[in-house]
Amino acid sequence: MDQVIQVTTSNYSEKVNKEGKAALIFVGDILAETGQSWCSDTVEAEPTIKNYAIPQLLQKAYTIYWCWAGDKETISDWIQIKSIPTLLLVHDNKEAIRLEEEQLFNENALKQFLEK
Numbered sequence: 180m181d182q183v184i185q186v187t188t189s190n191y192s193e194k195v196n197k198e199g200k201a202a203l204i205f206v207g208d209i210l211a212e213t214g215q216s217w218c219s220d221t222v223e224a225e226p227t228i229k230n231y232a233i234p235q236l237l238q239k240a241y242t243i244y245w246c247w248a249g250d251k252e253t254i255s256d257w258i259q260i261k262s263i264p265t266l267l268l269v270h271d272n273k274e275a276i277r278l279e280e281e282q283l284f285n286e287n288a289l290k291q292f293l294e295k
Contacts, residue, residue: 183243202241205265224283
């Protein structure tokens with residue numbers, strides 16, 4: 180995850196550059212009590228995202244942004260993200276592919292989208 184840029188709701192505008200090829204991965208924040216995301220779908224998708232999607236996207240020269248999307252109350256307030264987790268691929272400031280929730284659980288399903 181060294182090559183992944185960590186982003187929060189407060190620094191999103193200054194850190195994210197969507198020129199060229201960018202992959203924005205929106206996940207629910209970590210709860211201090213449990214050490215895991217409040218979002219069970221994030222917890223389920225995280226291994227597939229980290230072990231498969233990120234290496235594939237880096238190989239394809241994407242800039243990767245790991246976007247901590249906030250808590251349950253603030254999640255829908257920014258960037259038109261309705262579901263967590265969401266993987267948004269952007270090419271020159273235009274949305275190319277959006278994968279949400281269970282689309283990110285399975286490596287084979289994810290592979291179909293990333294090979295396009």
